[in-house]
Amino acid sequence: MGATIKIAIIGAGYMARIFSDNAHQLGIETHCFAWEKGAVAADFVDYFYPISIFEKDQILELCKEIEITGVVATTELTIPIAAYIAEKLNLNGISYDDAQKITNKYRNRMCTLDVQNLNQPRFALVSTKNDIFKLNFKLPFVLKPSNLGGKRGVSVVNNLDELDLAMEYTFQNVNDSTCLIEEYLDGGIEYSVESLTYRGTSYIIQITEKISSGPPHCVELGHSQPACISKVLKKKIIETISEALEKIGVVNGPCHTEIKIIKDEIYLIEFNARPGGDHIAWPLVDLSTGFHYIQAAIKIACNDFTGVDYKKLKQRYAGVRFVTEQTSYLKPLFDVCEKFEWCYKKNEINEDLTCLKNNNGYNTNYFIYASDKPVDIDKINDDISR
Template identity: 25%
Template structure:
């Protein structure tokens, strides 16, 4: 009987979720999908799928057990934050490699994560948990300004507010308390109305992508990130980093220490941090692959090795394989709606196809779709993306700059 892997949902765009499905097939694994919504993919890519409300962990585990009765399941994997808790419980129930369910909540709650890293204070900002106005006042006295107020249980840069003075606190608090409710988004079911106020970290932004197999940490590399103020929306990623060797080494040391301290022994991680010129500081760490095409496309384009294949190797109890190609660089540029309205098109796509090194140019939003922007909504205003490969991070950055000048989102008010 052919081994199978259970996937708990897929990435939200076709480029990324097809990368996951094809990675499984290259490894000879059948794909069994547990999903909230029926996946619109070729039947040949799925051996079976079951619709189940995956935020309900008991139902998720029951559906996974049902699949395991019919198939030889070798591993369980998730591709996003929303299913980290459920995937850990399912892997444990099936006695498969994965994140310990007792450890998993630390990776889904920013306050618990920082509290669990008390032995590594050199990497942490000042922080405080906030659930009501009294805690907000005490947190402000402890943390000071500038600061950042955000939900403890969000994902994808949702709900980040910069606090530059006392007058910024209460409006941001009121908006986030109203937003962080399960009726707004089910991701807040385990952290309803829970926020964290933390010191504003300065410096360049980065993420570290890596794997852990039987306690051994393997780093795939560091990604340089560009974000858009004031809500810290991620707009560009370039892999590998252009940081000098000494800075890269410091970031890597921090990543290894943090992962070990948090107790991740089998799985993958996407760790976000800042480098201020002297030291690395932790923003947060997720027990899943990096999104925005970082691990689906940038890592394999730059290294010759599929991050998704290694994710599946680790999930099925095998060690990851090392990079196989001479080092190159890759990057992604997201095209964001300039304001709320109705999306019509991305202008300039024809000119963009002539940019050297372009690998993918995609439109992720249907023309005519309504678009909302932060702080009202955070998940609708990324309209498309371009992915580029070249020899160095500097060459990739130049190509992405050119693409940014050519591609113009058209959104009618």
């Protein structure tokens, strides 16, 4: 790829900075579009345009003038904007029609009802408490926004005394008058599937095992790659998610699909048609596989992708642990983690541990590990704590 290649990055958060850094490694010029306030990526891109992401026609005209080669989304909100620009410029992307719906969890569940081996919890759209009462859902159940990812607004309702507070919490994150109610999937382990799709062909790059806080908000407290699963289950996940991605309209670009495995059965949590945040897509996938996931996503957008040679993927171990109030037991290891060879990065924001209510992996205490051998974080921590 030559120096004249130009990528449009929609949004200016942490993922936008990651896209810019990776684009520069490829010799690509970066153009970022977002509000100036809170624009983390503004100082790391070649050109920053302080324009609301919702001014899609204004961004489109600028992209025409710049002669943009590809366009990438960085968050759920930017997916339709990136798709609109890509479609208008005849670049690789998701169709604008699908992109306007692809963040809707209810729609995605309906689209994938007939996918073999993909189980769905009972689910419905609700607007009021009366809607919930009429459905007669068994407790506990889950309330969540139907149009947002990242566990924002998710609340597990264990008894009806918690319902008012849970609904208030969920509807603070809802853009319309409805939210999703789902059967609570008890037991099992949460995973995410990191994929790339190019012209309708999907490649599963990595499967991530997650550490969840559990109810009420199911916040993610850590990630490990690769997931500790059997070859048979891995094959099943790859085949199932590849079919599901086609059903929801992911024909180009990255997707971060969240699932839960209960007794070797796959249950859908949600799709996110963008790279996995909280360090998953970068640097964890790079560290565990040696495959430059974000760079590949950029190449897909620029129509310069040549597929994935699975034989060249490395079999390494990588992960992140967020050191919060919920994981205060990790504080002894966090204090000294940089002394270990497996420590890739330590990020200390505050000596006081805070309680995570939403996934926020960039603005909290964490450490990232990477090694050719498995790293038993809990055992190392226990040894230090004695």
